[in-house]
Amino acid sequence: MTPSMPHAALLLTPAGPVSRWPTLDRAYLARFTLGNSALEKEVLGLFATQAPLYLQRLLEAETPEAWIEAAHTLRGAAAGLGIGHVAQLAAAAEGFDVLAVGEACDCTAAKAEVVAVLREAVEQALAAIRDLDGDAGCEKRP
Numbered sequence: 760m761t762p763s764m765p766h767a768a769l770l771l772t773p774a775g776p777v778s779r780w781p782t783l784d785r786a787y788l789a790r791f792t793l794g795n796s797a798l799e800k801e802v803l804g805l806f807a808t809q810a811p812l813y814l815q816r817l818l819e820a821e822t823p824e825a826w827i828e829a830a831h832t833l834r835g836a837a838a839g840l841g842i843g844h845v846a847q848l849a850a851a852a853e854g855f856d857v858l859a860v861g862e863a864c865d866c867t868a869a870k871a872e873v874v875a876v877l878r879e880a881v882e883q884a885l886a887a888i889r890d891l892d893g894d895a896g897c898e899k900r901p
Contacts, residue, residue: 782880783887787841803888806836810845810881817852817874826870827853833877837884845880852877 792798813836816829834849836842852873 781841781843782883783891784841784843791840799891802840803891806840806842807885807888809836810885814874814878814881817877818870820870842884845877845884848877848880 788799788803792802810833813829813833817826817833820826820829830849830853834846834853837845837849855873
């Protein structure tokens with residue numbers, strides 16, 4: 760009898776409290792863009808456009824290298840902008856070889872589970888990005 764494989768999404772979750780990873784670290788983003796709000800909007804817009812493509816690349820990965828590259832790209836894009844939750848989950852996905860989980864687990868289902876967790880985190884980040892325009896409490900930067 761083959762032992763049951765843990766769900767891929769559980770393997771994705773890194774150790775430690777998830778709440779310490781910000782959806783969008785505004786202070787980090789301001790440092791990254793030197794307080795230029797137009798640049799903030801531009802780079803966040805690029806992330807909003809590209810992140811769904813990275814998720815699709817994960818779903819379509821047919822080799823461990825393709826999986827790692829897509830996860831690493833998402834991780835870097837998120838980390839560079841202060842989107843910590845996505846970055847941490849993508850880092851965990853990068854180290855999870857979903858294509859070699861063995862016969863006891865369907866690779867397609869494992870990929871879908873991992874991508875679903877990442878997609879939820881990306882959607883939260885995109886909601887935070889959309890909320891930036893409506894954030895009346897923000898100081899206007901020069």
